[in-house]
Amino acid sequence: MRRGLSVVRGGIGTGKTTISRKLMQIFNAEKDNFEFYLILDPKFESELVLLQHLTDLFGLKEKGESVQDCRNIIEHHLIEVGIEKGGVLVLIIDEGQNLKGEFLDVFRTLLNFETDDYKLLQLIIFGQPEMGAIIHEYPNFEDRITFDFELGPLDLDSSRGMIEHRLNIAGSGDQKWFTEDAIETIHKHTQGYPRKITKICHQLLLNMINDESEEITQFMVEDAINGKTTIGLIEQEPDEDDIDDTPADESKVAVNKLFDILRQNQETKEAEEEIPEDEDIIGTAAEIEEEIEEEEELYIDEDEIAEAEIKREAPTPDQLKKIGIYPPDITVPLFKKEKVMVGLAVDEGHIYTVVLQESRGKKQFVMADTFTASKAILDPTQDPTGFSVALGKAYEQFI
Numbered sequence: 001m002r003r004g005l006s007v008v009r010g011g012i013g014t015g016k017t018t019i020s021r022k023l024m025q026i027f028n029a030e031k032d033n034f035e036f037y038l039i040l041d042p043k044f045e046s047e048l049v050l051l052q053h054l055t056d057l058f059g060l061k062e063k064g065e066s067v068q069d070c071r072n073i074i075e076h077h078l079i080e081v082g083i084e085k086g087g088v089l090v091l092i093i094d095e096g097q098n099l100k101g102e103f104l105d106v107f108r109t110l111l112n113f114e115t116d117d118y119k120l121l122q123l124i125i126f127g128q129p130e131m132g133a134i135i136h137e138y139p140n141f142e143d144r145i146t147f148d149f150e151l152g153p154l155d156l157d158s159s160r161g162m163i164e165h166r167l168n169i170a171g172s173g174d175q176k177w178f179t180e181d182a183i184e185t186i187h188k189h190t191q192g193y194p195r196k197i198t199k200i201c202h203q204l205l206l207n208m209i210n211d212e213s214e215e216i217t218q219f220m221v222e223d224a225i226n227g228k229t230t231i232g233l234i235e236q237e238p239d240e241d242d243i244d245d246t247p248a249d250e251s252k253v254a255v256n257k258l259f260d261i262l263r264q265n266q267e268t269k270e271a272e273e274e275i276p277e278d279e280d281i282i283g284t285a286a287e288i289e290e291e292i293e294e295e296e297e298l299y300i301d302e303d304e305i306a307e308a309e310i311k312r313e314a315p316t317p318d319q320l321k322k323i324g325i326y327p328p329d330i331t332v333p334l335f336k337k338e339k340v341m342v343g344l345a346v347d348e349g350h351i352y353t354v355v356l357q358e359s360r361g362k363k364q365f366v367m368a369d370t371f372t373a374s375k376a377i378l379d380p381t382q383d384p385t386g387f388s389v390a391l392g393k394a395y396e397q398f399i
Contacts, residue, residue, distance in 0.1 A: 002088060002118035003146040004111050007096075007135065008126045010151030013195030016126040019151075020092050023124070033087040042099040047106050058089075071109065078113050078120035089121055096127025101134050104141040111144055132385045139374050153192030156184065162194060163201060177208070181218035189225050200224060340366070349373045351394040369398045 010016045024036045037057050044050040051070035055063060058077055064070035081087045093099065113120045125131070129150070135142050154162060160183050167177060178186075178201075190196035204216045204224055213220070339358040344351070351373065355366040371394035373386075380387040 002122060004114075004119035004121070004123065005107075005141075005144045006122075006124045006147035006149075007131075007145050008124070008149050008151065009129050009131055010126075011129060011153075011193070013193040014151040014153065015194045016151060017094055018194070020094055020124070020126050024090075024092070027090075033085075035081060035087055035089045037089070037091050039091070039093045041095050042093050042103070044100070044103065047103065050103055050106055054091075074110065075113050078110075082118075082120040083115065091121060091123050093123070093125045093127075096125040097131040097134065099125070099127075099131075099134070101137050104135065104138045108138075108141045108144065133389050136383075136386045136389050137374075154187075154194060154197075155192060156187050159183065159187040159190075159192055159197055162197060166198070166201075176215070177205070178216045179218065182216050182221045185218050185221040185225075189221070346378055349376045349378055351378070351390060353394065353398050369394075371397050 008016060008019065020038070024038070027034045028036065039053075039057070042050075044053065048067050048070065051067060051074065052064065055070055055073055058074070060073060060077055062073050064073050078089060081089045107123055110121050111119060111123060135145075163178060163183060163186075167175075182204075186197060186200060190200060200221075204220060207213075207220060207224065208216050211220075341356045341358070341363075343354045343356070346352075349372060351371040352368070353371075354368040356363045357366050358364075371390070373390040373393070378387050378390050
C-alpha cells in the first residue's frame with residue numbers, strides 16, 4: 001500500500017496500544033525490510049525539538065541545528081531507506097490526542113517526500129476520539145488520510161472470542177473455564193471494553209484457583225463485580241478456634257496477647273493525659289455527673305436561644321409582586337428587558353446567526369454574524385465532529 005497516512009481512533013481501553021504493538025510484531029516477523037519507530041507520548045515544545053527527536057529516533061549521526069537542517073537530514077534518510085535500500089520506514093505515534101495541532105503540519109511536510117508510486121514515510125497515528133477534532137482543524141492534513149478507522153467496544157461474540165483466545169494462548173486447551181452466563185455477565189458489566197474484560201477475567205481466575213472451583217459461574221462474576229472477592233492466592237489468618245496446641249500456634253497466641261496488653265496500656269495512658277494535672281477532682285461521682293448534665297443543658301439552651309434570635313418574616317404581598325424584577329438601583333441588561341430571539345442557519349460551509357429583540361410587541365434587529373468554516377459543506381450526518389467544531393467556532397466568533 002505505502003499510501004502514507006493512517007489514523008486509528010478509539011476510547012480508553014479499546015486496544016489501540018495492543019494493536020500498534022501487534023502490527024509491529026506481524027510485519028517484523030514476515031519481512032525484514034520494515035523499519036518501525038514508535039513515539040509513545042508526542043509532547044514537544046517546538047517544531048525543532050520534534051524534528052531533532054526524529055533524527056535521534058531514526059539513529060542518525062548527523063544533527064540539525066535548525067528546522068530546515070533537520071528536514072533535509074530526514075529527507076535524505078527517507079530516500080536512502082525507501083529508494084536505495086527498498087525498505088519501508090513506518091512511524092507510529094501513540095496517544096495522538098496529546099499532539100499539538102500545529103505539529104500536524106510538520107508531519108504533513110514529511111509526508112510530501114514521495115516518489116511517483118508511493119510515500120517514503122508511512123505514518124500511523126493512534127489516539128482517543130477527541131483527536132478527530134484536532135485533525136479537523138487542519139484540512140490539508142486531514143485530506144491526506146488514506147485509512148481512518150475508529151475502534152469501539154466488542155460485541156458479545158467478540159468478547160467471548162477474546163476470552164477463549166487468551167485462555168488458549170495461556171495453555172487451557174479445550175477446557176471451558178467460563179460458563180456462558182458468566183461471559184454474558186462479564187460483557188454486560190464491561191460494556192465490551194477489552195481492558196476491562198481482561199482485568200475482571202484475571203481476578204476471576206485467581207478467585208477460582210483460591211476457591212478450588214472447576215469453572216467460573218455467573219454467581220462468581222456477580223460477586224467480583226460487587227466487590228465480594230476473595231483474596232487471590234493470599235493465605236488468610238486462621239481463626240482462634242482453628243488453632244492447634246502446637247508451639248508455633250502458641251507463640252502466635254502469645255504475640256496476640258502481648259498486642260492486647262500494649263493496646264490497653266496505650267488507651268490507659270491516653271485517658272490519663274486527658275486529665276489536667278493542675279486541677280483537682282472534687283465531689284462524688286453523682287455530683288460530677290450532675291454538673292456535666294447541667295453544662296450540657298446550658299449548652300443546648302444557648303443554641304436554642306441563638307436559633308430563636310434568627311427570625312424570618314413572611315414576605316408581604318408587595319414583596320411577592322417584585323420577585324424576578326430587578327431593583328431600581330441596578331441597571332438591567334439589554335437582553336433581560338424584553339424577549340430576545342436567536343436564529344441560526346447553516347448553508348453549505350457557512351453558519352449565519354441573527355439576534356432579534358421584541359419590545360412592546362415589535363421585533364427589532366440587534367446584531368448578525370457570519371462564520372465561514374474550513375469545510376466547503378457542513379453535514380452533521382456525515383461528519384458530526386467537524387460540524388460540532390464549526391458550531392463551537394461560530395459561537396466563539398459571535399460572542
